[in-house]
Amino acid sequence: MENLQNIRIAVDAIVFGYKNNDLYVLLIEQQFGTSEKYWALPGGLVQNSESLSDAVIRELHEETNVQLTFMEQLYTFGDDIYRDSRNRVISVAYYALVDASNLDIKANTDAERVQWCKIDEIPALAFDHNLILEKAISRLKSKLTYEPIGFDLLPEEFLFSDLENLYCTILEKEIDRRNFRKKILSFDILEETEKFSPIKTGRPAKLFKFNKQKYNELTQKGFHFEIKFA
Amino acid sequence: MENLQNIRIAVDAIVFGYKNNDLYVLLIEQQFGTSEKYWALPGGLVQNSESLSDAVIRELHEETNVQLTFMEQLYTFGDDIYRDSRNRVISVAYYALVDASNLDIKANTDAERVQWCKIDEIPALAFDHNLILEKAISRLKSKLTYEPIGFDLLPEEFLFSDLENLYCTILEKEIDRRNFRKKILSFDILEETEKFSPIKTGRPAKLFKFNKQKYNELTQKGFHFEIKFA
DNA sequence: TTAGTTTGCGTTAATTATACGCAAATGTAG
DNA sequence: CTACATTTGCGTATAATTAACGCAAACTAA
Numbered sequence: 343m344e345n346l347q348n349i350r351i352a353v354d355a356i357v358f359g360y361k362n363n364d365l366y367v368l369l370i371e372q373q374f375g376t377s378e379k380y381w382a383l384p385g386g387l388v389q390n391s392e393s394l395s396d397a398v399i400r401e402l403h404e405e406t407n408v409q410l411t412f413m414e415q416l417y418t419f420g421d422d423i424y425r426d427s428r429n430r431v432i433s434v435a436y437y438a439l440v441d442a443s444n445l446d447i448k449a450n451t452d453a454e455r456v457q458w459c460k461i462d463e464i465p466a467l468a469f470d471h472n473l474i475l476e477k478a479i480s481r482l483k484s485k486l487t488y489e490p491i492g493f494d495l496l497p498e499e500f501l502f503s504d505l506e507n508l509y510c511t512i513l514e515k516e517i518d519r520r521n522f523r524k525k526i527l528s529f530d531i532l533e534e535t536e537k538f539s540p541i542k543t544g545r546p547a548k549l550f551k552f553n554k555q556k557y558n559e560l561t562q563k564g565f566h567f568e569i570k571f572a
Numbered sequence: 573m574e575n576l577q578n579i580r581i582a583v584d585a586i587v588f589g590y591k592n593n594d595l596y597v598l599l600i601e602q603q604f605g606t607s608e609k610y611w612a613l614p615g616g617l618v619q620n621s622e623s624l625s626d627a628v629i630r631e632l633h634e635e636t637n638v639q640l641t642f643m644e645q646l647y648t649f650g651d652d653i654y655r656d657s658r659n660r661v662i663s664v665a666y667y668a669l670v671d672a673s674n675l676d677i678k679a680n681t682d683a684e685r686v687q688w689c690k691i692d693e694i695p696a697l698a699f700d701h702n703l704i705l706e707k708a709i710s711r712l713k714s715k716l717t718y719e720p721i722g723f724d725l726l727p728e729e730f731l732f733s734d735l736e737n738l739y740c741t742i743l744e745k746e747i748d749r750r751n752f753r754k755k756i757l758s759f760d761i762l763e764e765t766e767k768f769s770p771i772k773t774g775r776p777a778k779l780f781k782f783n784k785q786k787y788n789e790l791t792q793k794g795f796h797f798e799i800k801f802a
Numbered sequence: 803t804t805a806g807t808t809t810g811c812g813t814t815a816a817t818t819a820t821a822c823g824c825a826a827a828t829g830t831a832g
Numbered sequence: 833c834t835a836c837a838t839t840t841g842c843g844t845a846t847a848a849t850t851a852a853c854g855c856a857a858a859c860t861a862a
Contacts (some may be wrong), residue, residue: 348582348620351650351662390578390660394650418648418664420581420624430620432581432664434648503839519819523841544839545827572820733808751851753810774808775858800850 350431353397354385354471356406356416359442359458366442366458367475370405372468382468383475385433398436400415401505406456408445411494413438416478425470433469437478439494447538483513490531490567493552501547502526502538515571522569523564529567531557580661583627584615584701586646586708587638589672589688590725593737596672596688597705601637602698611689612698613705615663628666631707636686638675643668655700662701666706669724673774713743720761720797723782731777732756732770745801752799759797761787 357368361441369381378391384405395413402408413436419425420432428472442458459465459495462474488494492508493500533551541547557567585600585764599611614635618627632638649655650662660710672688689695715721722738723730736752738791739745756762767779787797 347580347617349618350577351579351581388579388650388662391653393653394648394662415647416605417645418624420618420664423621423623432618432624434650434662502841518821518840519840520822524843525819541839542829544829544837545841547840570819654803732810748852749809750811750853754812755850771808771862772808774860777809
């Protein structure tokens with residue numbers, strides 16, 4: 343009886359960015375064997391002496407140079423034992439957010455090409471990465487409604503209409519602008535700045551900041567962030 | 573440079589049971605080396621050709637003989653690379669529910685002793701199992717509020733007061749009995765049976781059943797189960 | 803028969819969500 | 833300079849939901 347465990351462990355990252363009223367995900371183009379190229383999620387094998395989350399950070403750094411604003415474990419994919427045809431590989435997937443507004447990504451050492459891909463234009467990906475991505479999107483959607491992670495997709499200072507559009511596009515729902523604003527403002531976790539939007543159409547709009555410290559304080563007192571829609 | 577990955581992968585199970593108005597978790601007593609004994613969560617290494625969830629089922633079957641009514645992946649613990657002092661082991665934890673009301677557990681092949689342990693009397697466990705258990709409890713609490721998994725801890729037919737007590741004890745909150753009943757009944761996912769409780773005190777109470785099929789139908793139509801408390 | 807207990811069904815007030823109205827502050831076209 | 837299109841910011845009325853209780857019914861035990 344063969345008792346030696348022969349299973350490899352990898353991490354994969356789903357990095358979301360929001361830009362021009364669209365949700366994007368970071369993909370890399372990888373070479374398999376001599377000819378085949380595939381788009382895939384950034385990721386790779388875990389090293390013996392690094393933690394899982396360090397492995398994600400390292401892989402992302404090797405392949406891109408994004409600055410994460412949020413990262414969380416998503417799920418571990420290991421029920422399909424043939425998900426990688428070469429070896430049995432179990433993948434611990436993490437999803438992360440970045441402020442994509444002023445970000446230049448370049449392929450670092452490992453990957454040939456790195457690209458932001460619109461969420462509704464995802465090609466066939468390597469392995470079970472389409473499945474992983476689907477799960478990440480679904481998690482992002484629900485998390486958006488009960489934790490203030492939307493701010494991690496926006497610049498430090500943002501317009502209310504940006505926040506509103508972010509929610510509309512990611513959740514694929516219509517929201518009443520006025521009720522949304524009222525709701526968010528009632529949480530008392532935003533700060534008004536003195537600055538105004540550079541956009542020159544319509545009434546000038548104030549820029550807002552998310553006050554994370556205040557949010558943490560309120561949370562400790564029992565406050566619970568929640569956005570719902572009809 | 574050493575490139576060979578030398579990481580083992582295990583699964584652990586947190587099995588919850590509810591009995592006599594208390595939440596319990598299944599623990600096993602394991603021997604380490606020659607003398608040390610420790611209470612631990614059931615679990616073990618994943619075999620090369622079994623899926624993760626199969627590994628959980630197998631380990632549980634080897635160590636106990638419980639009948640699961642619900643099982644879901646909880647989290648993968650691999651950030652502390654010394655969580656097992658002997659080797660680097662990454663553990664994919666699953667949590668599960670059983671109807672503990674008419675259940676006899678016996679130690680099967682592997683474990684010396686198997687025991688239900690009250691959730692507020694948990695001893696120091698092996699490895700990082702106390703941490704894992706904490707996370708499972710927290711997940712159980714939140715899941716209870718937005719999915720009808722409470723029924724998986726109860727017998728097929730149950731009293732309303734049982735359901736109410738289950739929520740009270742697990743969530744550690746007071747609930748208004750009448751509002752709770754109204755809320756649950758308004759979901760229209762319960763079936764009244766003709767039977768009555770065998771308990772001979774106070775007004776006889778009807779037994780109810782959870783209609784899972786109806787719940788699924790409603791869910792597809794956009795229904796969302798949710799229980800909140802002040 | 804009375805007291806004790808738990809169930810099952812209601813009512814009311816407070817809070818929250820939904821659906822809008824509308825003026826203010828800009829740029830732009832004429 | 834004026835009228836218009838556009839977006840922001842604030843408000844209000846109504847519907848829906850939640851929270852807080854009252855109380856009779858149906859049993860057991862004494």
